[in-house]
Amino acid sequence: MMKRRGVFLGFTGVIVITFLIQSLLSFSSSSGRENINDKGPDFLRSGEYWADSILKTMTLRDKVAQFFMVAAWSSGEKQNRQEIDQWIKNQHIGGVIFFQGDTQKQKELTEHYQSISKVPLLIGMDAEWGPAMRLSDAERYPYQLTLGATNNDTLVHDAGYWIGRECADLGVHINFAPVADVNVNPGNPVISYRSFGENPREVAENVLNFSEGMEKGGVMACVKHFPGHGDTETDSHYELPVVKHTVKQFQAIDFVPFQRAINGGVAAVMIAHLNVPALDSTGIPSSLSEKVIKGWLRDSLKFDGLVISDALNMKGVADRFGKEEVVLRAFLAGNDILLFPESVNAAIDAILVAVEDNKITESEIDDRCKKVLKAKYWALQQQKKRTAITTKDLLKVEYLKRAVAKSAVTVVRNEDSCIPILDFTKKTGIVVVGKKEDVAENRLLDYLDAKVFYFSDYSPERMGEVLFEYDRVIHVYIASTNRPAAGFGLPEGWDIYQHGLNPDREHIGVFVGNPYAITKKDAFDIFDGLVVTYENSPIIQDIAIQGIMGAIGLKGRLPVTIDQRFRRETSFQTEGGKRMSFILPEEAGIDRVDLSKIDSIALAGMEEGAYPGCQIIVALEGKVIYRKNFGYYTYSEKNEVSDRTVYDLASITKVAATTLTLMDLKGKGLFDLDATLGDYLPDIVGETVYANLKMQDMLTHQAGLTPWIPFYTKTLKGGSWRQEIYSTTPKEGYSTQVAEGLYILDNYQDSIFARILETPLRRNQGYRYSDVGYYFLKEIIRRKTGVTIDQYVRDHFYIPMGMSAMTYHPLRKMDGKIITPTENDKIFRKQLIRGYVHDQGAAMQGGVGGHAGLFSNAMDVTKLMQMFLDSGRFAGKQLLEPQVINEFTSCPNCSTNRRGIGFDKPVRSLSGGPTCELVSLDSYGHTGFTGTMAWADPKYGVNYVFLSNRVYPDAENKKLLSLSTRTEIQRVIYEALKKKKNYIFTNEQ
Template identity: 45%
Template sequence: MNKKTFRKASFILILVIGSGLITSALLKTPAHKPLKKQSKSLTTDKDEDQWISAELAKLSTKERIAQSFMVACWSNKGKEHLAETEMLVREQKIGGLIFFQGERDNLQEAIQQMQSSAALPLLIGMDAEWGVAMRLSGEPRFPYQQTIGAANDLELIEKIGYHMGVECDMLGIHMNFSPVADVNLNPQNPVIGFRAFGSNPQQVARQTAAMVKGIENAGVISCVKHFPGHGDTDKDSHKELPSVSHSVNEFESKDFLPFKSGIEAGTRSVMVAHLNVPSLDPSGTPSSLSKVVIETYLRKKLGFKGLVISDALNMKAVSEKYGKSEVVAKAYLAGCDILLFPENVSDAINLIYSKVESGELSKETVNEHCKRILKAKYEAIVHKPMIKRRDPAPERKLIINQTYEKALLCIKNEEDHLPVDRVDKPIIRIAVGTHTSAFRDRLNDYAKITHYKYFTAEEAVKRLKTIKLDPNAEYILDFHSDAQRARNNYGFGPWKQVLDLLPEQAKATLVLFGNPLTLQNETEFPKTVKSVLCGYENTAAAQERTAQAIMGAFDIEGKLATDINTQWKSGFGIQVKNNGRLKYSQPEELGLNPDKLKEVDDIVAKAIEAKAFPGCQIVVAIDGKIVIQKSYGTTIYENGDSITNDHIYDIASITKIASSTTALMRLKTLNKFDEKTDLNELVPEYVKDTPYADLKAIDLLTHQAGLTPWIAFYKRTMENGELNPSIYQKEDKGVYNRAVADNIFIKDDYWKTMLKIIVETPLTGKKSYEYSDLSYYFFNKYIEKTSGMGQNEFVDKEIYQPLGLQTMTYLPLKKFNKKRIVPTEYDKEFRKQLIHGYVHDPGAAMMGGVAGHAGLFSNATDLAALMQFLLNKGQIGDQSIIKKEIVDQFTACQFCPGNRRGIGFDKPTVSIKNGPTCDLVSPSTFGHSGFTGTITWADPENKVNFVFLSNRVYPDADNWKITKMSVRTEIQRVIYEALFEARRKKTDNK
């Protein structure tokens, strides 16, 4: 191998490693706090200077000129185009490529193809203002700068910049032509608009600096553009030359500020726009070709020493006037180090070279341009630090979600219409546009909603006229546009016509997913519209976050970053406080280590492998934010369906708190229950003249009334191992109308016999804690009598519907497909069948499925929502379903230390150890467990909400591996360890 070949091979190896083309094995990066500048490699400035001098000496004058050429390349244009580009690399020895449309795979193939033909490594650039998705199909994108500017969180912006840089680096892109530093002073701007942070120069300056820091800290060259400021134009420089009439003072006090800030933050390049700026250069020379603009203002006034880049030289603002070669030469002579998108490359190089030969251009100037480019290549490629990175996807998801959260704007909220507190009245959603499903799906997680969907406003108007809309419903009207520019009302069409079709009495929330400038000609809305939100973009993340905000999962605090009109100006935004509903989030929002939480997966996997249960659901919320919502395993061991978050479990004795206790708390709130009263006052018809009459409700609910733990009622209804036909029938007919299981119906009044059996059972005489189901048979009847409806109807009307709980229910087969319900035990003794969709507990089944101690079904998410409601002291926003003091009373230990129980609720042991919880919970924790393999705990002190649902009783209730393996307490331990670790780190970082 000769020296030249060896040198070329070495550059290729350095390039491949340095550019991130083989970084899949190195995906380890510390999560940044704020971001720290990545340290340079151990090489010194002297090493850099020596390398630059050595490489410069190897290049001819033409080759030095060619280093300034960054030619356009499309990785999806086919072999012929790539071959032509490769020829320019090989023969003209151009210095770089800017890549446009393509896909991830063909981009990387194209980069490798071009780099293998380059004598010096090519500097690869891309317009990636909202990430590489701006140019590559199939890639997820970051929010637009307009949205980022509205979010106005500098730490968040820095992180976005960092992740954009990481994304570029992993694809072999060294230079991101971002951020846009233009101050968007003209709402009619046809080319900047949504690409800019906003219209406040000082705010844009701070945001530009943050974005620069992020991109540069990822090891990628940032580029602030478009100097001297493209924000106050009404023409598109792709088509014609715009003019900016600002005075020098206006430029310096407004337009220059973000560029100055970006330069101070460390940007390594500045792009110069094609603009006519008479106050800066009276000659009429476009700024990109103006030595005055570049040397006097950018270099001297702002002190910029990095790479000056021309805007694309094929743009009609300059190309049509000066010609394809001459425009390139003029940009070079004006001071541009990188000539972007030159055409007629060979001719342009020769033209510039001729100016060297004629003396119009000095060799020293050529060398200065080339040295700056070699310096950039040295830093970005040749001696770029090796950066170990972890998978960026989780943090990327978080920062995108947080951006849409912070940007979300409320411009109207009449009568405090938002958030939607109670959802126990009809909600109708009318969606107009495309890609609307993320909003629908998240709304459905909070409430039962009727959806109408139309592709255009015209279609909506036509079809809604044929529908009789409920005047008493709550309405949500969401309009979706994937456009950001002014055409067709920013892609929304005649959306206001749809509002006119609402019933006069209706109350509606209007949501616009797209550019808020669609409102620039609006000042008011129909009286039916009580609240208006702007989501800025029609992305799944924007929709999902907006749906959560509407339902009250987090505060709305967005402020406009740009004037819409004289009514809604920069800085305007109405704050909307959350109502305490659970927020769907991720561990990273709370600083939880996702690697630590993977231990939960390991615990569950081992339990399923050991056949402790076929499958399970876990939901964990901390500080009101769901950080785990996972399903594992299958419904049954043999050919079972995979468990999803929508599956419904028999939650067994959790019914005691999720139904009976909350019902009693609600009745106490209504002054219809007093825990100090005795059963003779509550249900005299069943206990009069029995020892049970004097038992106080509080003693029954804390399990210290001396009741026997359990009665096997079903055994008294069997003869010779078979069901007594006088009590049961196989069909639902006559008085045999309460389903116990498939093809088994019990007499509708047999529950009276069960209550009689209870009161005939002697009390134990103990006044100490002994767990018993039996008191809840009486509370069931008290709730029915007091409310005037079945217990299932009462809790549904008073608790579950207002909270939007859609799976928590008794008698699930009346509401859900059987496949959605997880089976429990194969009952060999009583019902002699697989119990599927019917309550597992025999006594509750004999009550017809609606009992005080068992019978409730739910998924983990609904149970977590109920527990969060209790953590929120029984409140939904400003509405009190259960009084705060009643929640505090019932969830507190009543008779510690002898009895750990709250009123209805289980509690940790007084010592915290050797109890139903792990030993890291606080004493204020409350919850309950269920025989079927379920548990829920809420910790007010640590704000932890933990739900675990399983069917450990399948196929045999004698399987207690879940307890022997401490599955639930060990999962709880992992959660608390992760939380405490995050808190320690947060404290250490302060």
């Protein structure tokens, strides 16, 4: 397979020049006074009387103090509360900016500080991606680069809105966001993912939408970092960066987003600490430059709102000037809010001296103080309108994050259309680089039968060796941070192990983190497919994997140029709907509160001792809306049930193996429902009455077969195993394993058939459930296909459908630790049964029965049932003929027998039986003796799976039946469905 070989270029200048040309052509339509909001920021039109009345009560020192916003922590890391108390009480400072802490403590401190201040404080916060940027218990919103990848104005606006709402809920008045910098330098150490992108016009629209959303949420926006921090190579937190743009470049690139925000009436602009020779040739930092602030920002861009300095303790300026001088210079240059000053008292004194020295007039002090007061008035009015964030609001936020992820995740390479992954027949390995057992890994295992390797367990050289045998390798990079300075949160060597991979295999990468990391040499050239997510979060991991597996379409596009290989606007959009997806219940119109009643029923069953634990999945129209695990493997509560936990399916095997295969054979013309046992197995049934039994009658349980035959009883003598039938070690003639340390005669199958044939048929051949017919059906399948039933379903269904857990003989495939035990069999096998089939007859067949023997987790059962609901289609392939599914799931003898062909059906009166009364008569499925149920309803699109090991440790435990747990859960599903409605997720409702 040919691989692309990209060449990394140092081409920052190329990007700048490219956008200079592009932007100059269009800049004239968005610069100057065209489309400017002549009224300026909203706060300037409010609080005139209030501000004047406050101003009259102030001394000159009080007025100057209003320009100071000091740093506060609610984390306890810095015990500065007493100091701030003194500044508020004695110096009458104007505001506080909060840093690290938690929500409740910040609320408490905000209330306290406001209570001791003569004039309401202006509360600020640096919350670019929400309060979580500073608070440990807040939920993080998407980064700006992620929002930029969505190309969706509404999502950007809504992100700003909800960030505003959450800030307002904390008592915050101004959020120092969004970042308006155009990040044209991939090596930018400080802006990077904090920017919306590198296209000035797109960044401008995103800045405007985000700012408008935030102010609608009740918080003032502050665009930053003027005059533009997007083309720097040093971090202004540590030194003063130089931006070498010309005036025309500033106008064509950096100024565009600021101008758009100003035109839209943004409240505030933050000034960066930069050396910008084209704008101020003196070398004075932009934050201290009158030319930059008063000349370019005020006069050229016509900004009338609040000018706010970047933190004045940052080394980019702090190391060049004294603590008082840097504050004084910032104020005289035109900053209205002096952020994070290190010496409040002395700095106030310095400004007062400047007034005395006529460096600034008291009239200008009054004007600027009044502007600050009017901003406070606007903020106070917004606080009065504030409403508490409700559960309904939190749902909208969750939906927003998912919508952003769906729109942002980007396929940046897709050779041979390898994404989405539709072929599961390739032997697949998964490499996880970063956190183990994270969302992405687990979601992949929901779709794929694959081996997982962890980068941390191997040397980079060894990794290539262990992956050599795999036809496809999916590489998942889980970055712990987006910060370039922290190596993008990836372990050492992550970018070199790929050089040892086999280029003739298919390689697909999912990069969960800052995409600028993939500039690393030629690390990604071997990949046929590559997806970038822009950040790491559980939601974005989930969406990315659903996307590469074809459950949802991916439509994001790169908002930045990474390098020569991955340029801005790169996007390979993919189609979804190929597989089951995982969504919020509300996206399907179902209230999660209604579904939460399932939890109560499941927990009640555990409390009653009906089962130690269970798995439950509910899907609607092919989308999983509920998936939860409860309890433990046993009552000892040592091993919690997880998504990967495997259960003995018992009689669900009848539909998931035998009926499934017979439907396939019928569609291929190899199986006839009207044929008899004599037609298919003449050498076994001879001329007995069994020879006349029809296939359809056996599959609908009306052939007159006895319900169950305890075959094992004749293999015991005095309660012990008969030595001529069993061996405790495998040896010639005894290779068929029944349980751990127990092997049966290989030809004992003949004795089983003989035992069946000597059992009389019932005279009344009406409906009566029986396992017995499935012994014959299994043999028919072997003869028709030439392979055993376990081989057939594995090769024709389970592997093509990516079923990692559905299998016979689970101990041959998986670690027994993930399999729940069933009965402590004291009579037959004399051991706790775990990983071996519970059913005695199936065990005597070596664990492969037509009626029992399958193991699975709930997800794989759900996939199979969904394939039935989807008329036999899976991942774009037709696995079964639709008309065959319709025939087998019908009710051919409804007047006397509710059963389908192989499938169970509801009681026709919908009273009693395996289902609740709310299902449709078209529904079908099966239950299992071990405490399992799988049920599909084509009329309502419902797919419901319940798995438990209710037979642990004793199969006589009938509480699952007496409590009707499975059907009560089913009733909850349909009651929720009856209340289905269209949810509106925008912030307008």
